[in-house]
Each structure stands twice: as C-alpha cells, then as structure tokens.
Amino acid sequence: MPTADVKKIKGIVIRLVDYKEADLIVTALSEEGLLSFYARGARKLTSKNQAALQSLVESEFLLSLSSQGLATLKEATPLKSFLPNDFESCIYSSLLLEILTRLIAEEDASGLYSSFRFVLEGINDGKDPLTGALMFFAEALTLAGIGLEVDSCVLCGAKNKIRTVSFTEGGYICEDCYDPESMQTYPSMYLKILRYIFKAPIEDYGRVALDKDYGLRVLKGLLDYTEEMTGVKLRSCDALLEA
Ligand SMILES: [Zn+2]
Structure with missing residues (x-):
C-alpha cells in the first residue's frame, strides 16, 4: 500500500468556508505556509473534528493528499485554542486573521x-x-x-530633525523636506509608536503597552494607508474606531 500520500501537519485555522451540505474548506497557517483542505462532513453535529476545526485553534491535521485538487482531512486533533476571551481581544484577533487572509500573498504567509x-x-x-x-x-x-521608513527621512536620508511622517511618501520626513502644503504633522508620540512597531522585533511584544489613544490613531493611519496602497479595506476594527 502506498503511504506517501498521507501527511501530518500542525497549523492554526484561519479560515473556514462552508462547502456543500455539511463540508468545510479549511485554511490553516503552518510553518510551511498556507494549507487548504476539504473536511468532509465537518459541519455535521456528530463530527468528531469540530473542536479542532475552529478559527484560531491550533490543531494537528492528518491529510490525505491527492495529485489534483485539495487535500482531504482524515483526522484533526485540537492542540491549543487561541480563542479570545474578551471583546477587544476578539477584534484584534480578527484583524490578524483579516491581514493574513486579505493582505498577504499566499506565498508570503x-x-x-x-x-x-x-x-x-x-x-x-x-x-x-x-x-x-x-x-x-x-x-x-x-x-x-x-x-514605512522610520529610520531616517524617506526623501533625503537625514537621521535627525524628523518632523513628521508622510504615508504618501512612505515614511519619516525631516524638517528640510517637510512641505506644509502637502503634508500633515503628527504628535511626537504618534511618530514614536510608528517607529516602535516597525522596528521592535516581535519578541519584544509584552515589554511595553502602547498608549491606547495614540495607538488607535496609528491603527487608523495604517488602515487608511493600506487601503490607499492596496485597495484592501480591513474592517475588523471599524467598531472600535468609530466609537
Ligand atoms: Zn529629508
């Protein structure tokens, strides 16, 4: 019997799409990238895979690979749930999912x-x-x-006298390059937060909590910038930003 067409892989479920009467098409993010497969009968009440096939749950999947089309799930085992337990965590976790599924090219995931x-x-x-x-x-x-370029002025490379940021130009702008006709100014805390999030390694997360008011303004800035650059409007945080 050939066994080479079965694969075990660990990943976090990031998207579930209903298919036919009781099936799901599942997309998970793994170390190897995005992984999509059919889960037959997964929406039946009797499905034993329900706990493993939820958004933000990390599971181990046993897949049957086919030479054409999607792999098929044989078995899924839940390992760890990252389901958020409060409203804000829920919104920001949704933003992470939205970024992964709408902004990032499959090969980059x-x-x-x-x-x-x-x-x-x-x-x-x-x-x-x-x-x-x-x-x-x-x-x-x-x-x-x-x-965004947050090490130096995106126009001339100057490291000091940073005056503002221009989303149109793609980064920090120094005093000399600042054009009051076409550029906005931002408070220094806003500029600092931008620098922090673009420079700090992700392992730094948890060491500082950013100021919430300025953090939300930066978030709004990045969402508008993303829409301007890519045409993708990320909506997960609408409720927070309009409040
Ligand atoms: Zn400059």
Missing part, C-alpha cells in the same frame, strides 16, 4: 507564522492586544513590501 502564533499567545496571556496587533500589522506591511 509562512513568513508570518511565528509572529502570528506569538501575538495570539500573548493576547491569550493577557498582553495588550492593540500593541500586538500593531506590531503584527507593521510586520505584515513590511513583508508585503509597503513597510
């Missing part, structure tokens, strides 16, 4: 696996979810090739 897991774990452990979401967002934008 594996690059975010460890950060995704690290931030989810932090949120679950009670770390500030806004800070984690911003750090993850910044990493995703950088991976997508539209990270």
Whole structure:
C-alpha cells in the first residue's frame, strides 16, 4: 500500500468556508505556509473534528493528499485554542486573521507564522492586544513590501530633525523636506509608536503597552494607508474606531 500520500501537519485555522451540505474548506497557517483542505462532513453535529476545526485553534491535521485538487482531512486533533476571551481581544484577533487572509500573498504567509502564533499567545496571556496587533500589522506591511521608513527621512536620508511622517511618501520626513502644503504633522508620540512597531522585533511584544489613544490613531493611519496602497479595506476594527 502506498503511504506517501498521507501527511501530518500542525497549523492554526484561519479560515473556514462552508462547502456543500455539511463540508468545510479549511485554511490553516503552518510553518510551511498556507494549507487548504476539504473536511468532509465537518459541519455535521456528530463530527468528531469540530473542536479542532475552529478559527484560531491550533490543531494537528492528518491529510490525505491527492495529485489534483485539495487535500482531504482524515483526522484533526485540537492542540491549543487561541480563542479570545474578551471583546477587544476578539477584534484584534480578527484583524490578524483579516491581514493574513486579505493582505498577504499566499506565498508570503509562512513568513508570518511565528509572529502570528506569538501575538495570539500573548493576547491569550493577557498582553495588550492593540500593541500586538500593531506590531503584527507593521510586520505584515513590511513583508508585503509597503513597510514605512522610520529610520531616517524617506526623501533625503537625514537621521535627525524628523518632523513628521508622510504615508504618501512612505515614511519619516525631516524638517528640510517637510512641505506644509502637502503634508500633515503628527504628535511626537504618534511618530514614536510608528517607529516602535516597525522596528521592535516581535519578541519584544509584552515589554511595553502602547498608549491606547495614540495607538488607535496609528491603527487608523495604517488602515487608511493600506487601503490607499492596496485597495484592501480591513474592517475588523471599524467598531472600535468609530466609537
Ligand atoms: Zn529629508
């Protein structure tokens, strides 16, 4: 009997799409990247795989691979749940999912696996979810090739006299390059938060909790910037930002 077509893999479920009467198409993020497969009968009440096939649950999947089309799930075992337990954590976890499923190219997703897991774990452990979401967002934008330059002026390279940030130009702007006609100014705390989220390694998450008011303003700035650059409007945080 050939056994080479069965594979065991660990991943975090990031998307579930109903298929036919009782099936699901599951997408999980693993160390190897995005993984999609059929889970036949997974929506039946009697399905033994229900606990493992939920968004934000890390599970081990035993898959039957086929040469064409999607792999099929044989068995799923839940390992760890990252389901959020309060409203804010829920919103920011949804933003992480939305970034992964709508902003990041399939072939780039594996690059975010460890950060995704690290931030989810932090949120679950009670770390500030806004800070984690911003750090993850910044990493995703950088991976997508539209990270902001926060080391020096994006126009002339000057390291000091940073005056503002221009989302249109893609980063920090110094005193000399600042154009009051076309550029906005931002408070220094806003600029500091931008620098922190684009520069700090994700392992730093939890060491500081960013100021909430400024953090939300930065989040709004990044969401608008993302829409401007990619056409993708991420909506997970609408309720928070309109409040
Ligand atoms: Zn400059």
